[in-house]
Amino acid sequence: xxxxxxxxxxxxxxxxxxxxxxxxxxxxxxxxxxxxxxxxxxxxxxxxxxxxxxxxxxxxxxxxxxxxxxxxxxxxxxxxxxxxxxxxxxxxxxxxxxxxxxxxxxxxxxxxxxxxxxxxxxxxxxxxxxxxxxxxxxxxxxxxxxxxxxxxxxxxxxxxxxxxxxxxxxxxxxxxxxxxxxxxxxxxxxxxxxxxxxxxxxxxxxxxxxxxxxxxxxxxxxxxxxxxxxxxxxxxxxxxxxxxxxxxxxxxxxxxxxxxxxxxxxxxxxxxxxxxxxxxxxxxxxx
Amino acid sequence: xxxxxxxxxxxxxxxxxxxxxxxxxxxxxxxxxxxxxxxxxxxxxxxxxxxxxxxxxxxxxxxxxxxxxxxxxxxxxxxxxxxxxxxxxxxxxxxxxxxxxxxxxxxxxxxxxxxxxxxxxxxxxxxxxxxxxxxxxxxxxxxxxxxxxxxxxxxxxxxxxxxxxxxxxxxxxxxxxxxxxxxxxxxxxxxxxxxxxxxxxxxxxxxxxxxxxxxxxxxxxxxxxxxxxxxxxxxxxxxxxxxxxxxxxxxxxxxxxxxxxxxxxxxxxxxxxxxxxxxxxxxxxxxxxxxxxxxxxxxxxxxxxxxxxxxxxxxxxxxxxxxxxxxxxxxxxxxxxxxxxxxxxxxxxxxxxxxxxxxxxxxxxxxxxxxxxxxxxxxxxxxxxxxxxxxxxxxxxxxxxxxxxxxxxxxxxxxxxxxxxxxxxxxxxxxxxxxxxxxxxxxxxxxxxxxxxxxxxxxxxxxxxxxxxxxxxxxxxxxxxxxxxxxxxx
Ligand SMILES: Nc1ncnc2c1ncn2[C@@H]1O[C@H](COP(=O)(O)OP(=O)(O)O)[C@@H](O)[C@H]1O
Ligand SMILES: [Mg+2]
Numbered sequence: 042x043x044x045x046x047x048x049x050x051x052x053x054x055x056x057x058x059x060x061x062x063x064x065x066x067x068x069x070x071x072x073x074x075x076x077x078x079x080x081x082x083x084x085x086x087x088x089x090x091x092x093x094x095x096x097x098x099x100x101x102x103x104x105x106x107x108x109x110x111x112x113x114x115x116x117x118x119x120x121x122x123x124x125x126x127x128x129x130x131x132x133x134x135x136x137x138x139x140x141x142x143x144x145x146x147x148x149x150x151x152x153x154x155x156x157x158x159x160x161x162x163x164x165x166x167x168x169x170x171x172x173x174x175x176x177x178x179x180x181x182x183x184x185x186x187x188x189x190x191x192x193x194x195x196x197x198x199x200x201x202x203x204x205x206x207x208x209x210x211x212x213x214x215x216x217x218x219x220x221x222x223x224x225x226x227x228x229x230x231x232x233x234x235x236x237x238x239x240x241x242x243x244x245x246x247x248x249x250x251x252x253x254x255x256x257x258x259x260x261x262x263x264x265x266x267x268x269x270x271x272x273x274x275x276x277x278x279x280x281x282x283x284x285x286x287x288x289x290x291x292x293x294x295x296x297x298x299x300x301x302x303x304x305x306x307x308x309x310x311x312x313x314x315x316x317x318x319x320x321x322x323x324x325x326x327x328x
Numbered sequence: 329x330x331x332x333x334x335x336x337x338x339x340x341x342x343x344x345x346x347x348x349x350x351x352x353x354x355x356x357x358x359x360x361x362x363x364x365x366x367x368x369x370x371x372x373x374x375x376x377x378x379x380x381x382x383x384x385x386x387x388x389x390x391x392x393x394x395x396x397x398x399x400x401x402x403x404x405x406x407x408x409x410x411x412x413x414x415x416x417x418x419x420x421x422x423x424x425x426x427x428x429x430x431x432x433x434x435x436x437x438x439x440x441x442x443x444x445x446x447x448x449x450x451x452x453x454x455x456x457x458x459x460x461x462x463x464x465x466x467x468x469x470x471x472x473x474x475x476x477x478x479x480x481x482x483x484x485x486x487x488x489x490x491x492x493x494x495x496x497x498x499x500x501x502x503x504x505x506x507x508x509x510x511x512x513x514x515x516x517x518x519x520x521x522x523x524x525x526x527x528x529x530x531x532x533x534x535x536x537x538x539x540x541x542x543x544x545x546x547x548x549x550x551x552x553x554x555x556x557x558x559x560x561x562x563x564x565x566x567x568x569x570x571x572x573x574x575x576x577x578x579x580x581x582x583x584x585x586x587x588x589x590x591x592x593x594x595x596x597x598x599x600x601x602x603x604x605x606x607x608x609x610x611x612x613x614x615x616x617x618x619x620x621x622x623x624x625x626x627x628x629x630x631x632x633x634x635x636x637x638x639x640x641x642x643x644x645x646x647x648x649x650x651x652x653x654x655x656x657x658x659x660x661x662x663x664x665x666x667x668x669x670x671x672x673x674x675x676x677x678x679x680x681x682x683x684x685x686x687x688x689x690x691x692x693x694x695x696x697x698x699x700x701x702x703x704x705x706x707x708x709x710x711x712x713x714x715x716x717x718x719x720x721x722x723x724x725x726x727x728x729x730x731x732x733x734x735x736x737x738x739x740x741x742x743x744x745x746x747x748x749x750x751x752x753x754x755x756x757x758x759x760x761x762x763x764x765x766x767x768x769x770x771x772x773x774x775x776x777x778x779x780x781x782x783x784x785x786x787x788x789x790x791x792x793x794x795x796x797x798x799x800x801x802x803x804x805x806x807x808x809x810x811x812x813x814x815x816x817x818x
Contacts, residue, residue: 093701095697095700095701120700121700121704122703124700124702124703132701136695136698137698138691138694138698139695140694141687141691141694141807142812144812144813148687148811149688149691152687152691152703152704153703153704155684156685156688162685165682166679180811180813183813187813197809216702
């Protein structure tokens with residue numbers, strides 16, 4: 042069996058005395074949606090922060106099998122280099138460039154390639170033909186994702202003025218404009234209504250099918266997770282407590298206990314508990 | 329929905345009139361006469377009333393004219409003009425542009441031209457007509473040029489305003505009313521515009537505070553002064569060198585502050601400005617210390633000198649052209665040099681904004697963490713922002729040295745940094761047109777208030793406070809997008 046796209050082994054992250062992530066192993070592969078679930082404070086976002094170069098993990102190996110660059114240890118790269126190797130994320134609290142337009146947000150995401158094609162700005166400053174072509178291509182690529190995520194009507198609006206749901210979509214479109222290998226989404230359905238959530242599920246499945254990239258998904262919405270994931274990892278108190286297909290997770294004793302057992306830990310205990318109970322009872326309709 | 333209701337128009341006009349009142353009271357309402365008992369402040373409130381009334385009427389008229397035009401455009405191509413929000417901003421923008429022309433120019437004539445009341449009112453009316461004409465011109469001519477995308481009215485107007493301003497600036501030294509004083513003042517304004525454009529890159533675009541920007545100005549000035557003193561290099565060689573040296577110091581400054589934010593960034597940049605000045609002050613052997621460097625050569629034009637007696641190896645301008653010698657020619661020439669520098673800087677920065685370098689600056693200002701998550705190296709963005717900003721400061725410094733023929737540390741105190749920062753903040757962070765307007769305002773206001781002698785800085789301060797209360801985001805706080813998506817087939 043060949044190496045998966047991303048292979049995390051023994052990831053540990055300590056903040057002073059607090060062990061936020063404790064020896065977690067997980068993997069994600071191209072063409073698959075891998076979900077990472079667990080109660081609030083379980084350490085999911087911290088795993089993302091380690092993965093995408095925002096934290097230096099205390100220990101552990103984050104190994105990426107890059108199609109051209111071979112095996113890359115993500116934890117050894119400078120933070121901004123992770124995205125250049127194809128691992129791109131969105132944020133739990135949306136982080137757009139609020140005073141720039143949607144189109145500009147997507148063009149910023151193409152920075153690395155454009156910077157090269159503008160020869161550090163010189164060719165761009167002189168308005169050379171090569172640069173103009175590159176710029177047109179960049180705009181067309183942005184246009185593709187703007188249309189794909191149904192943002193055409195607001196393409197020239199400042200991103201900060203958009204509705205919450207739209208901002209989430211802009212963030213995904215922006216991440217896709219970096220041409221990633223692995224798209225890491227941190228609670229993309231948070232704050233979305235059921236219809237928007239359903240559309241998100243379809244979108245992610247579409248991206249997986251069409252572009253064959255890997256998706257790593259942190260999500261609380263159990264219907265969504267159970268509906269679209271190929272593989273699920275469950276963490277609690279920084280430790281991985283289970284992994285498997287949605288069917289396996291749905292019936293896992295420890296998972297059910299983790300979700301139902303500590304309602305005080307939950308931000309949305311009632312909702313999540315209801316979701317998981319519903320799913321556990323096999324009533325959850327697939328998205 | 330392009331037409332705006334009458335009450336809105338009235339309110340709009342009232343706001344303009346209110347602003348007119350605030351400005352007119354000190355500048356038009358009060359004046360001093362010297363009598364046997366010394367200086368006496370007299371008032372002429374009727375003039376103030378006239379000015380306010382005119383602005384009110386003019387603003388209303390303008391609004392009505394705009395509405396009529398917009399309605400016509402609407403009828404013509406049933407295209408929907410949405411975003412009432414933008415319209416509001418455009419109105420404000422127009423208000424500033426026109427209010428500016430309406431005010432500063434006539435007041436200027438009033439005080440320095442010794443014009444009579446009738447002439448002032450005439451000037452006001454002419455200015456209003458010019459503003460109105462520009463407004464219409466912007467509406468008709470610019471969209472007709474196919475190259476210009478059908479952008480918002482505000483963009484078109486800004487463009488029209490810029491063209492008019494450029495025309496005004498280029499022709500200024502050749503106008504009959506331009507004497508030494510006006511050309512000199514114009515040169516000062518342009519130096520501050522250049523400085524403002526430079527600081528605008530660091531502070532306005534990249535969002536990195538710099539309280540020591542004057543350091544680059546000083547470094548540019550001393551680079552030229554010392555290169556010419558020790559190596560005999562002339563202005564045109566030193567100009568790019570000064571820029572490069574200042575940019576180098578920009579890189580140097582950016583390194584220790586890469587991880588700093590907020591207060592810490594403020595303190596370190598402030599320190600950089602002061603350290604530069606103090607080093608210059610104390611390094612007697614190189615910089616001449618408090619005595620400065622004098623005898624800096626004046627710039628020539630392709631080997632032509634503007635001096636009465638040209639230096640060795642140069643021919644004088646007045647001999648070659650056969651025009652009689654006049655000290656004003658040199659001033660005009662200096663003015664045109666700095667004008668060209670400003671245009672070049674504005675053009676380059678405007679282009680950079682639409683290039684990955686500039687977009688990364690703005691993205692950095694908006695959210696550094698998001699930048700990193702997209703593979704942008706924030707360090708590179710910060711370093712380049714300080715370098716390019718510093719380079720503009722260096723150009724301004726080199727020119728300053730050439731103009732004065734003398735530099736000393738006195739010219740580069742903290743107050744200069746504060747003034748340049750005020751230009752950027754007042755103009756609206758990131759806006760180049762804003763920098764131009766604010767520089768005019770900040771340089772001319774104390775000049776206009778000279779009659780108030782010691783009180784002029786108070787008037788200046790009050791005017792600044794009024795503006796910042798009125799528009800906390802600066803005069804032009806609407807950001808103009810660098811690129812627009814044309815809706816294909818929609
Ligand atoms: N930078 C940090 N410093 C200290 N503690 C942190 C930091 N980031 C996260 N934590 C802690 O790590 C734990 C896991 O947080 P997080 O990864 O955000 O959880 P999740 O995303 O699963 O809800 C929490 O207890 C949180 O307080
Ligand atoms: Mg989280």
